[in-house]
Amino acid sequence: MSVEVREVPVGDPGALRLIGESEAELAGIYPPELRYALSPEQLMDIGARFVVAEVEGVAMGCGGVALFEDFAELKRIFTTRAARGRGVAKAVVAALEEIAKGAGLSVVRLEAGLASPEAIALYKRLGYREIGPFGEYAENGSSVFMEKDVAPA
Numbered sequence: 001m002s003v004e005v006r007e008v009p010v011g012d013p014g015a016l017r018l019i020g021e022s023e024a025e026l027a028g029i030y031p032p033e034l035r036y037a038l039s040p041e042q043l044m045d046i047g048a049r050f051v052v053a054e055v056e057g058v059a060m061g062c063g064g065v066a067l068f069e070d071f072a073e074l075k076r077i078f079t080t081r082a083a084r085g086r087g088v089a090k091a092v093v094a095a096l097e098e099i100a101k102g103a104g105l106s107v108v109r110l111e112a113g114l115a116s117p118e119a120i121a122l123y124k125r126l127g128y129r130e131i132g133p134f135g136e137y138a139e140n141g142s143s144v145f146m147e148k149d150v151a152p153a
Helices: 012-029 038-044 087-102 117-125
Strands: 003-006 048-056 058-067 072-079 107-113 130-131 143-149
Touching: 003 038, 003 087, 012 038, 012 048, 012 072, 038 143, 048 087, 058 087, 072 087, 087 107, 087 117, 107 117
Parallel strands: 072 107
Antiparallel strands: 003 048, 048 058, 058 072, 107 143, 130 143
C-alpha cells in the first residue's frame, strides 16, 4: 500500500471531508468543553499548514501544523477507520514534522485526549514524550501534552 501525502489548503474538499469526519468522531468521545480541535476557519486564521494523505487516490488521513516562534504544534491529526494501522497517520505526522523543520523549528508539540489511547500510543511510538501543558493550554484532567525534538542529530 502506497501512502501519498501532499500539502493542501485547509479548504481543500478532501481536507474538509476528513475534518468533518474527525469532528463527528470527537463529538462521540468528548463533550464540547473538552474538545480543543480547531475549525477549518481557525486553522486558516492561525496560518496552519495542512496535509492530506491519500491511498489509491482516496483521502484517508489529514493533519495540520501551527508554526509558532519557538515550537510547532500538530493539529487535527485524523485517519479514517479503514486507514488505521496502515501507516497513514505515521506518514501525516512525518510530513508535518518536515514542514516544522523546514520552518526552522526543532520542537513539535501536541495535545491529545486521554480518551484516545490509540492516538497517544502512536505518538509515543513516533518518539513523542509527555510534558506539561504548553502555550494557552491549562491542566484539565482530560488531556495529554506531548513533544518531540525534530532537530537533525
